[in-house]
Structure formats: C-alpha cells, structure tokens
Amino acid sequence: MCNTCGCNITPGNRPLVMAEKPKNGVTTISVLENLLSKNNNQAEHNRAHFDAAKVLVINLMSSPGSGKTALLEATIKRLRDSFKIAVIEGDLETENDTQRIQAQGVPAYQITTGTACHLDAHLVHNALHHFSLNDLDLLFIENVGNLVCPASFDLGHHRNVVLLSVTEGDDKPAKYPVMFRAADLMLISKTDLLPYLDDFSTSNAKQNLQNLANAAPVIEFSSKDSNGLDDWIAWLLSEIKTYTELLQTKKTQRPKVQQEGQFFHTSSVKPKFYPINTKITPD
Amino acid sequence: MHELSLCDDLLNQVIAIAQQNNAQSVESVTVTIGALAGIEPSLLENAFSIIKINTVAEFAQLIIRKVPVTVLCLQCGAKSEVLLNHLLCHVCKSHDTSLISGDELVLASVAFFV
Structure with a gap:
C-alpha cells in the first residue's frame, strides 16, 4: 500500500527519489524497496x-x-x-x-x-x-x-x-x-x-x-x-x-x-515499479 | 559485518528488476542509507564490488545517498538535523521527538540499458 500512496517517501528521501532523471539510452526506475525486505x-x-x-x-x-x-x-x-x-x-x-x-x-x-x-x-x-x-x-x-x-x-x-x-x-x-x-x-x-x-x-x-x-x-x-x-x-x-x-x-x-518511521512502512510491501520520467516535470 | 549478506539481497532485487525490464546491463544502482540504519556505506561498496561479478550488474556503479538524521519535535514542532546519538530538538531541547528521516535502508532506483 505504501508504494501506492507514497507514504514511504519521507521528507529525508523525497528530493533524492524525485530528482532521478533519465539519461541518454539509460532507463531509470524508482523502486523504494527496503533492503531488508x-x-x-x-x-x-x-x-x-x-x-x-x-x-x-x-x-x-x-x-x-x-x-x-x-x-x-x-x-x-x-x-x-x-x-x-x-x-x-x-x-x-x-x-x-x-x-x-x-x-x-x-x-x-x-x-x-x-x-x-x-x-x-x-x-x-x-x-x-x-x-x-x-x-x-x-x-x-x-x-x-x-x-x-x-x-x-x-x-x-x-x-x-x-x-x-x-x-x-x-x-x-x-x-x-x-x-x-x-x-x-x-x-x-x-x-x-x-x-x-x-x-x-x-x-x-x-x-x-x-x-x-x-x-x-x-x-x-x-x-x-x-x-x-x-x-x-x-x-x-x-x-x-x-x-x-x-x-x-x-x-x-x-x-x-x-x-515509527520509514522502516516500518516499507517492511512488508510488494515492490511496484514505474518509469521515473513519467513522474517528474522537466525543468 | 552483515553488509555482505545485505548486499546479496540487494543484488537479487536488482537482478529481478533487470529481468522484468529485459535489461541488457545495469548502469547504476542507487540506495539511500540513513545514518541510523546501522550500515556502513564503505563496507557496502566493497561488498557490492565483489558480489556483482558475473551478473547483469557487473558494470553497475553503486550510488549511495546518505540521509541525515532529522527529528520532529513533538513539543514545539520544530524540525532539527541532529547527531545520531543526540536526537534532541535544537530549538527547545526537548527529547520528546520523533524521527522523520535517518533510518532509511532503501533501494531507491535502478538505471539500466535495454
């Protein structure tokens, strides 16, 4: 659920996650899966x-x-x-x-x-x-x-x-x-x-x-x-x-x-993937 | 000392994503690590450089984004960036605070060539 509503994006990691931009020939996808999942x-x-x-x-x-x-x-x-x-x-x-x-x-x-x-x-x-x-x-x-x-x-x-x-x-x-x-x-x-x-x-x-x-x-x-x-x-x-x-x-x-915290939010969610470039507005 | 086993799980997640997206090779892997996550970034880098060999991520760069420890004061509402063993509000000095970032241990994104 958390990957759907975005509540696992904390104030600390939001700029890092959203700042990803696709480069030439390289597709980047955002994951947000806990490494200890x-x-x-x-x-x-x-x-x-x-x-x-x-x-x-x-x-x-x-x-x-x-x-x-x-x-x-x-x-x-x-x-x-x-x-x-x-x-x-x-x-x-x-x-x-x-x-x-x-x-x-x-x-x-x-x-x-x-x-x-x-x-x-x-x-x-x-x-x-x-x-x-x-x-x-x-x-x-x-x-x-x-x-x-x-x-x-x-x-x-x-x-x-x-x-x-x-x-x-x-x-x-x-x-x-x-x-x-x-x-x-x-x-x-x-x-x-x-x-x-x-x-x-x-x-x-x-x-x-x-x-x-x-x-x-x-x-x-x-x-x-x-x-x-x-x-x-x-x-x-x-x-x-x-x-x-x-x-x-x-x-x-x-x-x-x-x-409390993000550890809890991402503990038991299934990963969901989407291309990052559809989520950001170009400068 | 558990960075290697953590790295194994990381690599498995990356390989799964690469397969789902028909990736030819992985260009970079970005993880976000909070200062309170209990993971040493340099050890994770060393482990990743060993474990990625002979996989789709062999030439991938591991990008580690460190997240500072930030607390929200439940008394005065101020947000403070703090040391990891001093989680007190910088404004009113209260220890009635809630961690809002700093314990992340997250695979943030994977970049790959299709």
Missing part, C-alpha cells in the same frame, strides 16, 4: 505464528557477557510455575547457555551461528520448528552478544530488551545509538559491582538513553542479590497483559522503534 517479510511471518499461538516474544540484546543468561535463569526461577516459558539461544559456538536454561527445567534451543554476528528472521523461523508454540506463553530470544548488528534485524518479536552491564561504561548508549534507540526497556545489569566502580553512573546511562529520544523505562538489576528482579518481573507481567489485550482487538505488538 526479505528478512522483514520472514519476520512478519514469524510474528503471525507467535500471535496465532498467543506467545509474547522478547528479544534480549547486549554485549557478550553482560548477563543475559543469568537474567533468564532468575526470570525462569520466578515465573516457571505461572507461565510456560521457552528460550532460543544465539551464539557463535557452544551449547553452554542452552544447557544452563534447560537446567532450569524449560525448553531451550541453541542456534549456533558459526561466524554470523546476529540472528535473523530465517534462523529464528527454523528454530521454531523445535518448539510447540501452542504450549507456550513467553518466548525469550537471547540474541548473539553484540551491540551492533542484531539491532537491524526484525525477528518477528514483540519487544526489545537491551542490557547494559555496569562494567561496560555508562556511555554505551551514546556509542551504540542504533542498538539503544531500539530498546523498549534498558536493563542495567550487575549492579552488585557498582561499589567497586568509580566510573559508572546510572544517571549518566539514563541521560545517554534519553538523548536518543528514547523514553524507555530503565531497571537496575543484579542476579547476585536479586536487586531489581521484582521491577523486571512487574515489567514483564505488564507487557504480557498489554499484549493479551492487543490480541483481543486483533492487533499485534511491535518494538516501539518499528512503530
């Missing part, structure tokens, strides 16, 4: 699966070693009696994380990406064949530890959670804006280490997140002393409630970053 179409397909089975899917992203698996272990301990949970683990190598999750008594499937630095919608779709989605309430996707690439790939999930461990420094949101802009929740992890650090300020970290025009909530968390665990569980429960209500009105949930 193959992934995005697969992601929409995944999301339809999740919504049909009423499974809220949370994408966990962070640097390697910031405590994603420890967060999941604590979460599963708290929620496994009330919700049916499963985890998809993404790592370059080893099944260590899957074994840690399975030890908590919930199904987990490991995607070993080899050298790939992120999960994409196709990898997640293949992993889904190892679960019975209808038996689940909550699915966590623990993305490959990386603050760059995973941010660009829609997996069909509903919410992005980005972890920032206190040893990484409070300026990470400023250094990795693409990632932190995508966060629906920023979780500052390993807060039990704060007394040993003189260079991490949670207020600076929050300010750097705000500077990205991201008003996402921030939760301080430690898996060692369970600081913030109640807040995190409360956030999850409220997200489950919101998602359930959306489904009842035949809507789905999307990460906030996808709800």
Whole structure:
C-alpha cells in the first residue's frame, strides 16, 4: 500500500527519489524497496505464528557477557510455575547457555551461528520448528552478544530488551545509538559491582538513553542479590497483559522503534515499479 | 559485518528488476542509507564490488545517498538535523521527538540499458 500512496517517501528521501532523471539510452526506475525486505517479510511471518499461538516474544540484546543468561535463569526461577516459558539461544559456538536454561527445567534451543554476528528472521523461523508454540506463553530470544548488528534485524518479536552491564561504561548508549534507540526497556545489569566502580553512573546511562529520544523505562538489576528482579518481573507481567489485550482487538505488538518511521512502512510491501520520467516535470 | 549478506539481497532485487525490464546491463544502482540504519556505506561498496561479478550488474556503479538524521519535535514542532546519538530538538531541547528521516535502508532506483 505504501508504494501506492507514497507514504514511504519521507521528507529525508523525497528530493533524492524525485530528482532521478533519465539519461541518454539509460532507463531509470524508482523502486523504494527496503533492503531488508526479505528478512522483514520472514519476520512478519514469524510474528503471525507467535500471535496465532498467543506467545509474547522478547528479544534480549547486549554485549557478550553482560548477563543475559543469568537474567533468564532468575526470570525462569520466578515465573516457571505461572507461565510456560521457552528460550532460543544465539551464539557463535557452544551449547553452554542452552544447557544452563534447560537446567532450569524449560525448553531451550541453541542456534549456533558459526561466524554470523546476529540472528535473523530465517534462523529464528527454523528454530521454531523445535518448539510447540501452542504450549507456550513467553518466548525469550537471547540474541548473539553484540551491540551492533542484531539491532537491524526484525525477528518477528514483540519487544526489545537491551542490557547494559555496569562494567561496560555508562556511555554505551551514546556509542551504540542504533542498538539503544531500539530498546523498549534498558536493563542495567550487575549492579552488585557498582561499589567497586568509580566510573559508572546510572544517571549518566539514563541521560545517554534519553538523548536518543528514547523514553524507555530503565531497571537496575543484579542476579547476585536479586536487586531489581521484582521491577523486571512487574515489567514483564505488564507487557504480557498489554499484549493479551492487543490480541483481543486483533492487533499485534511491535518494538516501539518499528512503530515509527520509514522502516516500518516499507517492511512488508510488494515492490511496484514505474518509469521515473513519467513522474517528474522537466525543468 | 552483515553488509555482505545485505548486499546479496540487494543484488537479487536488482537482478529481478533487470529481468522484468529485459535489461541488457545495469548502469547504476542507487540506495539511500540513513545514518541510523546501522550500515556502513564503505563496507557496502566493497561488498557490492565483489558480489556483482558475473551478473547483469557487473558494470553497475553503486550510488549511495546518505540521509541525515532529522527529528520532529513533538513539543514545539520544530524540525532539527541532529547527531545520531543526540536526537534532541535544537530549538527547545526537548527529547520528546520523533524521527522523520535517518533510518532509511532503501533501494531507491535502478538505471539500466535495454
């Protein structure tokens, strides 16, 4: 639809798109197809699966070693009696994380990406064949530890959670804006280490997140002393409630970053072509 | 580091368009990339120069048009061109802003000889 009504032409790209002029012997056609459309179409397909089975899917992203698996272990301990949970683990190598999750008594499937630095919608779709989605309430996707690439790939999930461990420094949101802009929740992890650090300020970290025009909530968390665990569980429960209500009105949930902007508009549209010279008036 | 796989999808789109239009060879491919798209233009250029070999786009030039990050202030209505880690309104300093350009990752046009 968007290519028809032109709403995927943003103020930023309008002059670039419309300025194309045919040269001698060369035909130019305007396309306006998102370069990630193959992934995005697969992601929409995944999301339809999740919504049909009423499974809220949370994408966990962070640097390697910031405590994603420890967060999941604590979460599963708290929620496994009330919700049916499963985890998809993404790592370059080893099944260590899957074994840690399975030890908590919930199904987990490991995607070993080899050298790939992120999960994409196709990898997640293949992993889904190892679960019975209808038996689940909550699915966590623990993305490959990386603050760059995973941010660009829609997996069909509903919410992005980005972890920032206190040893990484409070300026990470400023250094990795693409990632932190995508966060629906920023979780500052390993807060039990704060007394040993003189260079991490949670207020600076929050300010750097705000500077990205991201008003996402921030939760301080430690898996060692369970600081913030109640807040995190409360956030999850409220997200489950919101998602359930959306489904009842035949809507789905999307990460906030996808709800605005051109990325969303071109995510699932079929390309339509027309000669550019019929669309412009010669000077 | 995912520029190569992205480039593969780009090339497939270009080849499909070329076939639909009975193109003999592709002259240029224009993409628009926002500063917040998470794609490094120089890496995309390198990847394209490798991946296009032995295709209809072998002699195609990749034209990358960079789009600056622009936000609309939801408080005062001003539009500001901003740094990618500082998406605040330049006029009233509010962080209640909405991105209006800068996250594009779009195949804008394909030029070819018929």
